[in-house]
Amino acid sequence: MPLEALRPSPLVEQAAQRLRDQISGGHWPVGTKLPGETTLAQTLGVGRSTVREAVRALAGAGLVRPRQGAGVFVIATEPTEDWPTRLRRAAVADVYEVRMMVEVQAARLAADRRTEADVAALRAAVEGRRTAWSGSDHAAFVDADIALHSTVVDAAHNPVLTDLFAEFVPVLRQGLIELVELLGLRDPDPPHGDARHSELVEAVINGDGETASRTLQTELEATLRELLRR
Known part of the structure; x- marks a missing residue:
């Protein structure tokens, strides 16, 4: 499922959901490095700050983990429930x-x-x-x-x-x-x-x-x- 530009509304939530769909749908399997902020921002049609907040939300849900100097990697395909x-x-x-x-x-x-x-x-x-x-x-x-x-x-x-x-x-x-x-x-x-x-x-x-x-x-x-x- 290809990424598409987002419609106006709560952009961070939309961006996080779109990235979550990519992960749960197998587009980015566990161990995969996410594209960089600039690439994701251009693909989604949002600013880098929006992408940054969306990735932070995914990290909070236990789906991705940043590695210092290496990027952000997928660690799970389903969110961790609190x-x-x-x-x-x-x-x-x-x-x-x-x-x-x-x-x-x-x-x-x-x-x-x-x-x-x-x-x-x-x-x-x-x-x-x-x-x-x-x-x-x-x-x-x-x-x-x-x-x-x-x-x-x-x-x-x-x-x-x-x-x-x-x-x-x-x-x-x-x-x-x-x-x-x-x-x-x-x-x-x-x-x-x-x-x-x-x-x-x-x-x-x-x-x-x-x-x-x-x-x-x-x-x-x-x-x-x-x-x-x-």
């Missing part, structure tokens, strides 16, 4: 399995590291979950449920765990909303899972890491089974 993109494409059950491993350990750590501020936040979060149950908004209840689990993770005082859990939230949120709606989980009283969530919070507050992790494992496994039945 972590958030991979999570968005993943099945919610797969994300949930990883969430379990992260959060169960976080609960154990939280029981050892919780502060007075964490205790207050945990009590408020479990009450917030109960309050959200009484409304008619499925999303509000799921948000309150996730907020409680986030508070447990925060109490572990490990910023990597906190950030990792936050990455899971968008995928988990939509999957859980759909699950609540599908199963009609908001019909019973008391709130779905209230006893186990209360036991989890009390175990963390009391410094009982074993009970906290076991209770959370049981709760998450039950939800995962429902997700897998969908």
